Amino acid sequence: MVAMLYALSPLWAQAAFNDVTTDGGSASIVLDDSSSYVIDAANRVESFTANASTIDFVVLPGSVISITSNDRKNFTYSATTCETVEKTCNSDLSRLFIQCNNQSTSHTVTVTPSGTCTASSGGGSNGGGSSAPTKNPEPEKVIAKPIMVEVPKPAPAEIKLVRYEFKKQFGSSSKGEDVKQLQLRLKEIGFLPATTVVNDKFGSATVLAVKKFQKANGIAQVGNVGPATLKALNKVASVLVPTPAVTAPNSVVAPAPIVNSDKFTFIKQLKSGNNNADVLQLQIKLKALGYLPASVTPNGNFGSATVLAVKKFQKANGIAQVGNVGSATLKALNK
DSSP: OOEEEESSSOOOOOSEEEEEOGGGOEEEEEOTTSOEEEEEOSSOEEEEEEOSSOEEEEEOTTEEEEEEETTOOEEEEOOTTEEEEEEEEOSSOEEEEEEEOSOSSOEEEEEEEESOOOOOTTSOOSSSSOOOOOOOOOOOOOOOOOOOOOOOOOOOOEEEEEEOOOOSOBOTTOBSHHHHHHHHHHHHTTSSOTTOOOOSBOOHHHHHHHHHHHHHTTOOOOSSBOHHHHHHHHHSOEEEEEEOOOOOTTOOOOOOOOOOOSOOOOOSOBOTTOBSHHHHHHHHHHHHHTSSOTTOOOOSBOOHHHHHHHHHHHHHTTOOOOSSBOHHHHHHHTO
């Protein structure tokens, strides 16, 4: 008959127990050949089963098994995912202490006791002499080390200049994409108030903004978009559109350079603190001319680097070096 007994709380029970922990206690088992064993329950295993001549342990990652034989049995075990931490044999007992770390899920380890162990060097012996009993060393505590995983950085967004071309004439009460793009452009260059909500309807506010644009470009101020106004709009109709870069997984690429293939006409005065498409075009041109350092990325923000570049451009063109873009600087930029 196969039996199991807890050393701290004696009890006969079935041959399989789950989650044996007993907080420092131990479980005693007896196999069919009457050999007895003590299983250290301080180190958690998921379950163990005593068979006729073997003991099966269901272990988890990081589990340890400690089994002692007062009959001095020799121990072998089946799992290649475990390793021997201690194997003791002396005149009083034998002990096997193994640790299982190299698995990702629970699995069974079969321990087979057999024969009689051979005393290790320095241990007790079966012959004469009065050597002191060997003290079993404490099991080494295992501390899991954290695994550092490098998370790849997402690829930056690619910025492109997309040109919207106005092709048809339109005016008050018109609706559609042309009106929406007109409002966006007039708002961008300062003729439509920043508080205006773009709604693709050619209303009174849009009429007034078109008249201001026409006045600035020497066109009759009629408030509708005719051939002359279309031509002037298409000179300044580049808008920024951020486009996500398509890249291979885990790869990091530098953002594509900003290129404006069309001639940009500067019509709006600019100064430090502005942030719009005209400033972006200014930075692109100053960088192309060598006044803005190559290390500076055009971003549409009129900061200190842009101020310094404008002053250099003004000095080279015989203009007062104020750092803002006034009428004289606009004229020089548009040459």
